[in-house]
Amino acid sequence: MSEQQGTVRVYLPATFSMLGDLARDGKIAVPSGVGFALTPALREFFTAGDDEEIEYHAFLEASRASLRLLSAGGEEKFPHRRVVVSADLPAESVTPAPEKGDAVVELSPAELEVGQLAAVHVDDSGNEAATAAAVEVVDAADLGDEDAEITLGDCEDNLMSWYDARELGVLVELL
16 A cells, blocks of 8 residues: 555545534544555556556545445535545554455544545535536446446546645635
8 A cells, every 4th residue: 555654645535514523623433434545456456557546546436435425415515515535544544445445445443633634625616516416326336327437427527626634624614
């Protein structure tokens, strides 16, 4: 896995309300205790590309998991905006789980502290229509529906805005 100084870069699916909780409480529970990272299985799956290109696949998996969080409902402020949190977590708390997916890692503890935050990625308002459509079909895509996969691809073609970890409070207040 991509490790630097005893940490692993992990991409965590989230919602905007989770960002508010992180800013307010300084920590949040990670849904299902699962994140996505550049794992040995992911590196083995891709026969070409550098680590950054391969790691982007883990990021996309986290953005798709954010769609699943949105499909569960409960996000009031931005129900059609994906959120992915990039975090640098202690290597000993990150365990690859290839049986769940090439990029999947299990976290123990299943918690993110604000000091571990590296960046936040959020859909822009212009992406909301594509994200709303993807939220509706994410489960069908998981089951192999080709039309649903195309809809997800349309959503994933929209780049998410990047915010530095230090901007978390401002991001939550201004959006």
